[in-house]
Structures are given as structure tokens and as C-alpha cells.
Amino acid sequence: MNSPLCTIPRTIALCVAAGLLWSSAATAGDIEDSNSACLDCHDGEESAIHFADGATLTVGISADAWKKSGHAAEVRCKDCHAAIKDYPHPAVNFPTKRAYQLDRAQSCKRCHYAYHTKAQDSIHAKELAKGNQKAPTCTDCHGMHNEADKADRQAVTLRCGSCHAKISAQYAQSVHGEGWGKASANVPMCVDCHGAHAILDPRKAAFHTRSWDICSKCHADAEKMAGTGLSTQVVETYLDDFHGRSNERYAQGAGTPGKPIATCSDCHGVHDIRSFRAAKKNGTLQSEVIVACRKCHKDAPPAFADAWLSHEPPTLATAPLVVLIQWGYRVLIPLIMAGLVLHILLHLWRARVHR
Ligand code: HEC
Ligand code: HEC
Ligand code: HEC
Ligand code: HEC
Ligand code: HEC
Ligand code: HEC
Numbered sequence: 001m002n003s004p005l006c007t008i009p010r011t012i013a014l015c016v017a018a019g020l021l022w023s024s025a026a027t028a029g030d031i032e033d034s035n036s037a038c039l040d041c042h043d044g045e046e047s048a049i050h051f052a053d054g055a056t057l058t059v060g061i062s063a064d065a066w067k068k069s070g071h072a073a074e075v076r077c078k079d080c081h082a083a084i085k086d087y088p089h090p091a092v093n094f095p096t097k098r099a100y101q102l103d104r105a106q107s108c109k110r111c112h113y114a115y116h117t118k119a120q121d122s123i124h125a126k127e128l129a130k131g132n133q134k135a136p137t138c139t140d141c142h143g144m145h146n147e148a149d150k151a152d153r154q155a156v157t158l159r160c161g162s163c164h165a166k167i168s169a170q171y172a173q174s175v176h177g178e179g180w181g182k183a184s185a186n187v188p189m190c191v192d193c194h195g196a197h198a199i200l201d202p203r204k205a206a207f208h209t210r211s212w213d214i215c216s217k218c219h220a221d222a223e224k225m226a227g228t229g230l231s232t233q234v235v236e237t238y239l240d241d242f243h244g245r246s247n248e249r250y251a252q253g254a255g256t257p258g259k260p261i262a263t264c265s266d267c268h269g270v271h272d273i274r275s276f277r278a279a280k281k282n283g284t285l286q287s288e289v290i291v292a293c294r295k296c297h298k299d300a301p302p303a304f305a306d307a308w309l310s311h312e313p314p315t316l317a318t319a320p321l322v323v324l325i326q327w328g329y330r331v332l333i334p335l336i337m338a339g340l341v342l343h344i345l346l347h348l349w350r351a352r353v354h355r
């Protein structure tokens with residue numbers, strides 16, 4: 001115990017506590033004692049560790065914040081900081097602060113191996129593996145020493161925004177982001193659509209083809225839509241339409257389409273979703289929707305937008321031809337089937353009775 005800290009009278013008691021910690025093998029009941037031995041030095045500590053590029057990181061850990069964290073009751077500091085057995089601690093040799101953080105985050109997998117494994121397939125882990133150190137590791141979303149480290153979707157959504165600032169700002173203005181502040185709103189946050197640990201690359205065709213299913217988790221669910229006044233037939237009507245039918249087949253495993261087929265987000269946007277209600281009221285719906293159609297159907301005339309039947313199931317008033325053809329099928333197909341069966345029965349009868 002010949003650390004510079006121990007020469008300061010104020011810390012003599014702390015050094016004794018630390019000595020006690022390291023001389024006894026801690027049992028489960030010792031968790032709090034074990035941690036307070038570390039915190040006695042670290043709470044409010046102002047010294048820092050240094051990195052080769054000149055950056056520094058102060059080693060103060062707030063004891064109050066730690067006690068509110070998800071780990072405080074069951075985990076010891078030493079469980080994550082396994083290399084630290086004594087003071088002075090082993091030297092810290094990292095080129096940058098980020099390299100240090102990425103290295104220390106490897107400690108999580110000891111206990112949360114399932115999450116570690118799941119996260120390996122995510123776009124973030126792939127970026128890290130490629131050497132993109134800006135991509136997040138466990139601690140960028142969860143932290144490690146604070147109350148906010150609990151697995152809270154809302155807190156984590158703010159953290160997504162710390163790196164994806166542009167998207168996050170767009171989202172805040174969208175119908176979903178606006179609803180976020182309302183107590184009753186069941187609006188989606190980043191992780192509801194992207195997941196948390198197995199975030200896939202949304203620019204891949206396979207993601208696009210299935211993305212309507214993300215929306216269906218809420219927009220086809222009467223309970224989640226309760227109080228919003230929104231139709232829960234939007235998914236059903238989409239799937240009954242030409243684009244939806246094709247995408248559903250591909251999502252069920254028919255490969256990937258040669259070119260993207262319209263899904264919810266092609267008409268509504270994604271992070272910037274707005275209601276079409278105002279456009280409907282002002283009579284500008286057609287001119288707004290045609291912009292979406294032209295992303296794929298180049299040079300489509302304005303009236304082309306009307307090929308979209310809206311999310312209303314077709315009725316005699318709105319789409320008489322569709323309804324008549326539907327009813328035509330409903331009557332014709334049973335009649336043809338009945339005729340077929342009758343035909344076979346007559347044959348059998350003839351074969352047996354009128355040989
Ligand atoms: C005697 C005071 C003292 C005690 C007790 C103490 N530390 Fe430290 N710790 C420091 C100081 C000072 C630093 C700054 C770097 C240095 O001087 O080594 C530090 C640095 C650290 C670091 C950053 C460097 C690294 O290796 O990642 C960690 C983590 C750390 N301590 C964890 C712990 C844990 C866990 C315990 C309890 C098992 C503990 N400390 C006990 C004083 C102490
Ligand atoms: C759940 C694992 C975990 C536990 C438990 C934990 N730490 Fe850490 N700690 C980390 C990680 C990971 C880092 C890397 C720092 C980063 O990403 O900023 C770190 C960094 C530190 C640092 C360096 C300064 C800093 O803010 O980054 C100190 C000091 C430290 N821990 C002390 C403690 C003490 C004291 C305790 C117990 C009260 C503790 N740690 C408990 C995971 C943990
Ligand atoms: C020594 C084993 C151990 C290590 C190492 C560990 N954890 Fe944990 N973690 C636990 C236990 C035990 C719980 C359960 C606490 C509970 O459910 O009350 C937990 C819970 C959590 C939770 C949920 C907390 C909540 O209240 O919602 C998160 C998030 C978490 N850990 C993240 C991490 C991260 C990030 C790391 C690495 C920096 C890490 N853990 C390292 C044992 C560990
Ligand atoms: C991009 C952000 C992000 C990253 C990176 C991340 N997580 Fe999470 N994690 C979350 C969110 C959000 C939740 C909340 C649950 C949910 O919505 O799935 C969560 C939940 C958890 C939980 C608690 C589950 C529960 O129900 O109590 C643990 C444990 C956990 N993560 C560990 C880890 C570990 C270990 C890593 C690193 C391999 C990691 N996480 C990486 C965002 C992330
Ligand atoms: C520490 C910063 C950081 C955090 C926190 C973070 N990301 Fe990322 N994310 C990145 C980086 C870096 C990439 C790689 C591509 C790039 O450079 O834009 C990426 C890529 C992605 C991609 C793939 C699309 C693309 O542009 O490559 C998605 C989707 C994504 N992140 C969603 C999220 C979500 C959702 C959260 C919160 C749960 C989150 N991210 C948290 C840094 C972060
Ligand atoms: C309502 C569901 C939903 C929510 C909420 C959502 N996303 Fe997305 N996100 C998507 C879809 C769908 C795509 C694919 C867009 C496409 O097909 O062009 C996407 C694409 C992305 C991309 C890659 C493409 C790009 O534009 O760079 C990133 C990064 C991303 N989201 C991050 C976030 C973050 C961060 C949040 C939270 C602020 C968030 N998303 C919230 C559904 C969502």
C-alpha cells in the first residue's frame with residue numbers, strides 16, 4: 001500500500017478498508033462491503049487515467065448513482081473489473097479512450113453471454129468488427145455505473161439519438177415522436193422497430209420486403225390502437241392490394257423481389273411519418289400520394305394515384321368494379337365446384353347402375 005493516495009492523511013482509513021477487502025475472500029453477503037471499499041476511494045475521486053493520444057478520463061464514480069443502478073444489489077465492482085485485485089492497479093495502456101472503453105465492455109459477456117451472442121449478428125457489431133469504433137458496444141446503450149443503466153426503452157432511445165442525431169430529430173417531429181410525450185400513447189421508439197441487440201441493416205432488400213410487419217404489430221392490434229381513432233384495417237387492406245400481396249409472398253420465403261415493391265414506409269415515410277388527414281381535407285391527397293408512386297412508377301400521371309384504393313375495404317360506392325368482380329368470384333367458384341362434383345357423381349352412377 002504505497003500509493004500516492006495513501007500518503008494523504010484523509011485516505012488512511014480508506015486504505016485500511018481496501019486492505020481488508022483484498023485480504024478476505026468476499027462471499028455473497030460481502031457484496032456491499034466489497035463495493036464500498038472501492039467506492040471509498042472512487043466516490044468523488046478527481047485523479048485520472050491517461051491515454052497515448054493525450055486524452056484523459058477521471059476515475060470518480062458516484063456512490064449514490066451506483067446504488068440506484070441495476071447491478072448494485074448483486075454484482076461487485078470486481079466482477080467486471082476482474083484484473084483489479086490491489087492498489088496500485090495494473091497500468092492502463094491504451095492508444096485512445098475509445099479503445100479503452102471497447103476493451104472494458106468485453107466484461108459483460110461473462111454474465112450476459114446470451115445478449116453478447118445475439119448482438120454479434122447486429123449491424124453495430126459488424127461495424128465494430130470492420131474497425132468502425134463509432135458503433136456502439138453494450139455500455140454505449142446501457143452505461144455501467146448509473147441508474148439510467150437500467151434496460152429502459154425510453155432512456156435507450158435517447159442514446160440512439162446521441163449518435164443518430166439527424167434521424168432522431170426527424171423522429172421527434174413525426175406522428176410517432178409527437179405522441180411520445182403523451183402519457184397514454186403507445187407509439188414506437190427506435191427499438192420497437194429496429195430491435196435492440198439484433199439490429200439488422202434496414203437498407204437490405206429483405207428488410208424492406210418485411211418492414212410492413214413491423215407496423216402491423218401495432219396498427220393491426222385493436223388494443224394498441226385504442227383511443228387513437230385510427231383504423232385497424234390498414235394492414236389487412238394493404239395485404240389485399242397488389243403491392244402487399246407480393247411483399248407478403250416474399251416475406252414468407254419466396255426469395256427477394258427484383259426491385260422494391262411499395263411497403264407502408266414508401267407511402268408514409270419512416271422517421272418523418274405525418275398524417276394524411278390534412279391532405280384529405282384540403283383535397284391535395286392525390287398530388288401528395290403521386291409523389292410517392294413516382295419513386296418507382298416514373299412518369300405516372302396524377303390519376304395513377306387513384307389506383308390505390310385507400311385503406312377502406314372496397315365498397316359498391318367507392319370501387320364498384322372491384323366489388324362486382326369479388327362477388328362474381330364468390331358466386332362463380334362455388335357453382336363451378338358444385339358442377340364438378342355433380343359431374344363426377346353422375347359418372348360414378350353411370351358406371352355402377354347403367355353399366
Ligand atoms: C486507494 C484508493 C483506491 C482504491 C481502494 C481503489 N481504487 Fe481504483 N483507482 C484509484 C486511482 C487513484 C485510480 C487512477 C489510476 C491509478 O492511479 O491507477 C484508479 C483507477 C481505477 C480504474 C480505471 C483504470 C482501469 O484499470 O480500468 C478502475 C476500473 C478502478 N480503479 C476500479 C477499482 C475497483 C474495482 C476497486 C475495488 C476493488 C478500486 N478501484 C479500488 C484508486 C483506488
Ligand atoms: C457491469 C460491469 C461493471 C461494474 C459492476 C462496475 N464497472 Fe466500472 N467500468 C465498467 C466498464 C465497462 C468501464 C469502461 C468505461 C467506459 O466505457 O467509460 C468501467 C470504468 C470504470 C472506471 C474508469 C472511469 C470511468 O468512468 O470510465 C472506474 C474508476 C470504475 N469503472 C470503477 C468502478 C467501481 C468503483 C465499481 C463498483 C462500485 C465499478 N466500476 C463497477 C464496468 C463495470
Ligand atoms: C458478474 C456478472 C455480471 C456482469 C459481468 C455484468 N452483469 Fe449485467 N446483470 C447481472 C445480474 C445478476 C443482473 C440482474 C439484476 C436484476 O435483474 O435485478 C444484471 C442485469 C443487467 C441489466 C438489466 C438491469 C435492469 O435493472 O434493467 C443490464 C442492462 C445489464 N445487466 C447490463 C450489463 C452490462 C452492459 C454489462 C457490462 C458492462 C454487464 N451487465 C455485466 C450480472 C452481471
Ligand atoms: C444499441 C443499443 C444496445 C446495445 C448496443 C446493447 N443493448 Fe442491451 N438493451 C437495449 C435495450 C433498448 C434494452 C431494453 C429491452 C428491449 O427493448 O429489448 C436492452 C436490454 C438488455 C438487458 C436486460 C433485459 C431485461 O429484460 O432485463 C440486458 C441484460 C442487456 N440488454 C445486455 C446487453 C449486453 C451484454 C450488450 C452487449 C453485448 C448489450 N445489451 C448491448 C439496448 C442495447
Ligand atoms: C455510440 C453510437 C451509436 C449508438 C448509441 C447507436 N448507434 Fe446505430 N450506428 C452507429 C454507427 C457508427 C453505425 C454504422 C453506420 C454509420 O456509420 O452510420 C450505426 C448503424 C445503425 C443502423 C444501420 C443503418 C446504417 O446507417 O448503417 C441502424 C438501423 C442503427 N444504427 C440503429 C440504432 C438504434 C435503433 C440505436 C439505439 C437502440 C442505435 N443505433 C444506437 C452508431 C450508434
Ligand atoms: C416506425 C418504425 C421505426 C421507428 C420508430 C424508427 N425506425 Fe429507423 N427505420 C425504420 C425502417 C422501416 C427503416 C428502413 C427505411 C427504408 O426502407 O428506406 C429504417 C431505417 C433506419 C436507418 C438506416 C437508414 C437511414 O435512413 O439512414 C437508421 C440508421 C435508423 N432507421 C435509425 C433509427 C433511430 C435512431 C430511431 C429512433 C430515433 C429509429 N430509426 C426509429 C423504422 C423505424
Ligand code: HEC
Nearest residue numbers: 175179186187188192214215218228264265268275276277
Ligand atoms: C409500437 C406501436 C406502433 C408501431 C410499431 C407503429 N406505429 Fe404508427 N402509430 C402508433 C400510434 C399509437 C399512433 C397514434 C399517435 C398519436 O395519434 O399520437 C400511430 C400513428 C401513425 C400514423 C398517423 C395516422 C394519422 O392519420 O393520424 C401513421 C401514418 C402511422 N402511424 C404509420 C406507421 C407505419 C408506416 C409504421 C411502420 C413503419 C408504424 N406506424 C409503426 C403506433 C405504432
Ligand code: HEC
Nearest residue numbers: 212215219230231234235238263264267276289308310311
Ligand atoms: C400505396 C400507398 C400506401 C401504402 C402502401 C400504405 N398506406 Fe397507409 N395511407 C395511405 C394514404 C393515401 C392514406 C390516407 C387516405 C386514407 O385514409 O385512406 C393512408 C392512411 C393511413 C393511416 C390512417 C388511417 C386512419 O384511420 O385515418 C394509417 C394508420 C396508415 N395509413 C398506416 C399504414 C400501414 C401500417 C401500412 C402498411 C401495412 C400502410 N399504411 C400502407 C397510403 C398508403
Ligand code: HEC
Nearest residue numbers: 242243246259260261262266292293295296304305307308
Ligand atoms: C417502392 C416502389 C413502389 C412504389 C413507391 C409504388 N409501387 Fe406500385 N408497384 C411496384 C412494383 C415493383 C410493382 C409490380 C409488382 C408486383 O406487385 O409484383 C407495382 C405494381 C403496381 C400496380 C399493378 C400494375 C402494374 O403497373 O404492374 C399498380 C396499379 C401500382 N403499382 C400502383 C401504385 C400506386 C398508385 C402507387 C403510389 C400510391 C405505387 N404503386 C407506388 C413498386 C412500387
